[in-house]
Amino acid sequence: MGQQVSAALAHPVRAALVELLRARGTVTSTEAARELGGSSGLHSFHLRQLARYGLVEPAPGRGRAKPWRLAGAPAEPPAPDLGALARGLEDESYQRWLGMRDEAPARWRRDDAFSQVVYLTPKEMADLAGAVRALVAGYRHREDRPGASPAGAGPVAVVARFFPLLNPGDEA
Template identity: 35%
Template sequence: MEEQPGVQVRTLDARSLRGIAHPLRMRLLDALRFDGPATASQLAAKLGESSGATSYHLRQLAAHGFIKDAPEHGKGRERWWQAASQGLTFDDSLLNHSSPEVRGAAEMYLHEVAHTQARDLSTWLGDRTAWPEEWQRTWDMSSATLRLTPELAGELIGKMHALIDEYRGRVTDEAEGDSARVRLHTHAFPLTTE
């Protein structure tokens, strides 16, 4: 993920990668980033996990600086958590790190991101009929295969990200019309040909 104007983005390094490279931690962080502050019990119910597991993994995320307390939401002994940033940047050099543990965490992180993206699309496909007709007509699942050099692929990726950034912040109020959060996944990678 690249940095986004006006959005606080955290760059993953070898230490922080160890703190996030776990499927439940990644789901917890996404829930806090996209749905706002919550307690361990609320997140457990939402994600179908035990509150003990969510509490443990929330503490790990906090220890690595991914989340922080949200005291303005707390009542009594309830501990509320919120995301410390709204995005993550992955440095490809982590895949070639001298530590096998870091390389393994980097691989796991990327595979979990890919799994999450596939799950998002599958959820939409299963739930799309529950959405208004306008949304059922306004979605995309397309692919294109091009012959490119690494330089041209980098240029294309940069232009796709720039185009997406043009739409960031154009609708800021949840109550505005029939707005919804829209998830965009971009993938660009070379294909093995035999």
């Protein structure tokens, strides 16, 4: 069984889930998706796989949410790079969207992805990132309270990356 546990933890999503559970104590697949990127379905699948190996177990919860917790002290997985994992899941989700966009209902075929280079100071970059976070935060309550969403609402990935375009040797 030890070899199977090691194989289970070798998967980057599962390793990230175990690390997240260590940090938080309990997590739902929706919370994992929000923290790590990707879909709640993806994280639900991997949480069930971890449960199959006895690494996680259902935790007491309220309502429809299904929280999970560590079942014991599993072997230490290598510390995952959560930032790289999140970016990889974002990219994978976006590629999946591009592959199925033509089959999506007409109301969802619009793709508002864009990229723009702007010239900012470090403070302006932080302020802009904060403004985007605040705007998105106005919609986050809908995930936990489905009745708060208007008719026709569905999950939408919101990805924003702010980083300076530095050349080697440039001053930051």
